[in-house]
Amino acid sequence: AIAAASLAAGAVVAVARVHAGELGGGDAGYGSVLTALTVGLGFGLFLGPRVLVPFSRRRLLGLAVIAAALALVVLALVQNLVVVVFATAFLGVFAGAAWSTAKMAAHDPEAPEGARPAAYLRSVALITALVSFAVVPLIAAAAGSHRLDLGGGVYDAYGTGVALLVAAVLALVTGLFAYRRLDDRRGIPLVPDLRAALHGEIYTPPEQAAAAPQPVHRNRGVFIAFEGGEGAGKTTQARLAAIWLRDHGYDVVTTHEPGATKIGMRLRAMLLDRDTTGLSDRAETLLYAADRADHVANVIKPAVDRGVIVVSDRYVDSSLAYQGFGRGLPVEDIARVNAWATGGLVPDLTVLLEIPPEAGLRRLPAPADRIESESQEFHERVREGFRALAEADPDRYLVLDASRPQGELSREIQYRIREILPDPVPLGTEDATSTFPVITDF
Incomplete structure (x- = not known):
């Protein structure tokens, strides 16, 4: 061009x-x-x-x-x-x-x-x-x-x-x-598409708009996870996606791992504190799984069952990439432990933001935590792990180059999220018209 x-x-x-x-x-x-x-x-x-x-x-x-x-x-x-x-x-x-x-x-x-x-x-x-x-x-x-x-x-x-x-x-x-x-x-x-852009809107084909409010989704929410290496912009894009969903009338819960619950905050302190020494790779994996089990039981699953859209900054794939590919533990074993911890809950969409480790680490404010302080070789293995996971399940993943402009990434994420959205009016609001969808942070 x-x-x-x-x-x-x-x-x-x-x-x-x-x-x-x-x-x-x-x-x-x-x-x-x-x-x-x-x-x-x-x-x-x-x-x-x-x-x-x-x-x-x-x-x-x-x-x-x-x-x-x-x-x-x-x-x-x-x-x-x-x-x-x-x-x-x-x-x-x-x-x-x-x-x-x-x-x-x-x-x-x-x-x-x-x-x-x-x-x-x-x-x-x-x-x-x-x-x-x-x-x-x-x-x-x-x-x-x-x-x-x-x-x-x-x-x-x-x-x-x-x-x-x-x-x-x-x-x-x-x-x-x-x-x-x-x-x-x-x-x-x-x-x-051009005509809609002139009016400040993103064009949605009539067939997609007609297919959006499908009754099959009315009794279950949508679970979206954002994954990627350090400094990839997961938190920013998760927040922007949640705000965009709320603007379109959806009830949204934003959350993160580790540390989304009271128990999780204690586990997070142990896992990320640089003063934590001598923690074995298996113990680290199990602590992340314990945090995730509490997270799913008390935050994600109740919200999804209520028909809410859950947007999470990290989920199971982070353990598979960091502890599996990064630490060199058997990925299959980690997957089995986490499947039991989460009751088999899998995101409807996983957004993977890819960025070279050296570029992502430069974006982070000092001081670095225990995971961020790992070697560049470790973070490179993590990046390859995420890529392998996405290649194994391409229908569930949206893989994006995180070095691209923030607004461009947000638009592509919005395009993909539109494909899995339920009816924007939750069941409860049909009976209580004064209820307005809110965004809740954990």
């Missing part, structure tokens, strides 16, 4: 002086074209992260590149300098929006400078622009100028116009390919 946007903008700069002269604009026309492109790029860079906020950023990136290529087609074919200047301005807006959107999608603020994906994007943009500066004028020279008889009319095909049209076709093909690869809402029609 960045290559296509850079090709479109670079092609204009490469032949702007000659093209403006062919249209009778001279130096003034050349200056107007470059000014339009510069101003358009500035507006695009500013608008990219701010326009159509509920709309998928990845879809927006693909559409911006396609729009920039179409603007270049107009610029190449129309031989009116005023139209060319306006088309160039629009091309700049779309190219700028594509750049800011792509940078937002790829940027990892926690990564060192040399490892940031944004640096790679800058390299792609620079190389593409340099290639266009060298190649587009050569195409213009090779094509030359020709007068075409169009059956009653005459069209002067300038070499610069031909070169710009070739660049536009290449950018359009590349943009269409990028859009197909970027689209994270396949199956969702584009026009209604």
Whole structure:
């Protein structure tokens, strides 16, 4: 996508002086074209992260590149300098929006400078622009100028116009390919999605909206767990998901592990205190299972049975990843112990936020607790463990790159949660209309 946007903008700069002269604009026309492109790029860079906020950023990136290529087609074919200047301005807006959107999608603020994906994007943009500066004028020279008889009319095909049209076709093909690869809402029609975003809403297809209030879910709530390594943003995303659910009329309980109950708080102190020494790996595993047993019995299961949506920061998969893969204990044994401790309760959806351990640990405030203080090799094994668990049960997992922007992650989580939501009006509120769903923290 960045290559296509850079090709479109670079092609204009490469032949702007000659093209403006062919249209009778001279130096003034050349200056107007470059000014339009510069101003358009500035507006695009500013608008990219701010326009159509509920709309998928990845879809927006693909559409911006396609729009920039179409603007270049107009610029190449129309031989009116005023139209060319306006088309160039629009091309700049779309190219700028594509750049800011792509940078937002790829940027990892926690990564060192040399490892940031944004640096790679800058390299792609620079190389593409340099290639266009060298190649587009050569195409213009090779094509030359020709007068075409169009059956009653005459069209002067300038070499610069031909070169710009070739660049536009290449950018359009590349943009269409990028859009197909970027689209994270396949199956969702584009026009209604855009129309909903203009009204500040996320579009839900009628069939999904009609399927949401299914009677089979009325007597049971939904259990959503957030998992991931240290510093992945689980707590933040769990909180944002709970707030979003409440805004949509759901009764929500937010909770966490370990330490969601009075007994759990004592266990948490033992498990995470750096002064806790000599604790064997098996004892650690059993303490987590004990906390989870109390957690399920006193918080999660009663809420789910009442028809409430439970959002938990960590659950069984954390023990499987940390004590199983991280400590090297048999994963099957840990799974059996926790299945007994929880009565076999499994989340309806597990959101796994993935981030490299070194980046996640840098996000954490000091001082680190007992688990956070483990070696990087330990945390790398934990990350591989989470990945293996997700690959073994893909239908239950939503795996996301936690280095992406917070808002983009929240939108994808909301898309997935919509698929499992029950009727937003709990049974009790139908009889007591004064009851309003609340969010409860443990």
